[in-house]
Amino acid sequence: MVTDVFGDGWHATAHYAAWLSGERLIEPTCTLANAKLTPEGQAILVMLASTRPADRAAMPIGPSGLHPFAQLRPEPDRVAMEAAIRKAEVALPKDTVRFMRKDTSGRPTIVLLGAANARLPMAETHWSISFKRAHHRDHLYAWLLAQPDWWQGWYRIAREQRAGALTEHLLTLFIGQDCEEQGI
Template sequence: MDRSRDGGGNLPWGWWLRASGSVLEDDDGRTWRSVRDAFWQGHLSFPDAHFAAEQHELLLRVLTAIEGRWGSVAEQQHDLFGGDMMSSRFYRCWLISIGLLDAGVSFGNIPNPLQGGLTDLGRSVMLMLQATREPAWQDLPMVDVIDAVAEKELGQAGEAREKELNAFEREVGHRRYVFARERVGRSHLITLTGISTGIGARMPVRRVMWSQSFTDTGARDDLFAWLAMRVGRWDDWGALAYENGAEALTGHLFTLFIVGMGKPA
């Protein structure tokens, strides 16, 4: 593929495909059922497998994590690859080999695949996957709201920070799974609520699936800012709490915080 077609990373991959009836046609005359098929089977030469959709989702989440720079490489390894270091490292090397990721360099100009960012082609593919994601993958809040929350240092208080956290909460309020700040008596809480249907229930309702209490707002808001930077993972974390209980989510988050050296990088 002509790399100029990546649109400088500002256009979704496949913007040049032509609609022909119920299919899409590329410059070679090949036809595809979808732009994802054109990328996966045509560009990458992968087979038409029944599990392709899950691989598309994994690729989207990895690209989004690298572009958004949430968490450390170790944290992403645990959260996206089940802690498998070999798989995580191989995946990044593969992304470099197909031109979606820069090689990256460490001190002394030594190549380091763990330090590379997305190429223009990588951003273009990420935009395509975001635009064609399944309805269950909800849009993230506005980028500038996430950035505003992320730039605040841990321990910072005041009206500016509260305003930004409030703006973020408004943006995510209608997600299927939502972390939120609350106060009950003298306790300051972070709760995770999700939509669930009980046995025999006729309609879904929101239920608290996980909570953590704090003695002051500062520590609570520090954790909430950490969670806000990882909003793209909320649906999976909510599903974890729903299927395996609150303790499973607590252990998962604790592990992420430890492997990330406690820093919301």
């Protein structure tokens, strides 16, 4: 919710929660994650549900209607995340193609390094993606670390097609994996 609705602005989220509380639409709280509607808030929700277009009437209203990825989650335990990443990195085979975590212009980033198109043995960045928050980057990085058998193929996609083609390919994989896990 913080990322999707408020552009990763925790202060804006807290301000909105305070405003809803001040209007007596939710019980006093500083977060929206556990907010409870007041009777007035419930009445407004019923009114809004009653005026929904017919094609959206079956959709649930409120947090239960959000996709699991859109639900507010706390930041993971940084120490546990770093330990899991280090363990996965140590187990990787030595290869000329590898994903790495970096900070680029102050933004947490993942880069794909591979052989440079040069006569000297060099590596260059063929693909990168940056995030607003390090734990978002680390979630993707941990997923990438679990897929080393695919790295050469993904490197070829980024090098021979374009970097955007690799981004599209990874997004397609995520969507397919999520649908599979949900039985869709």
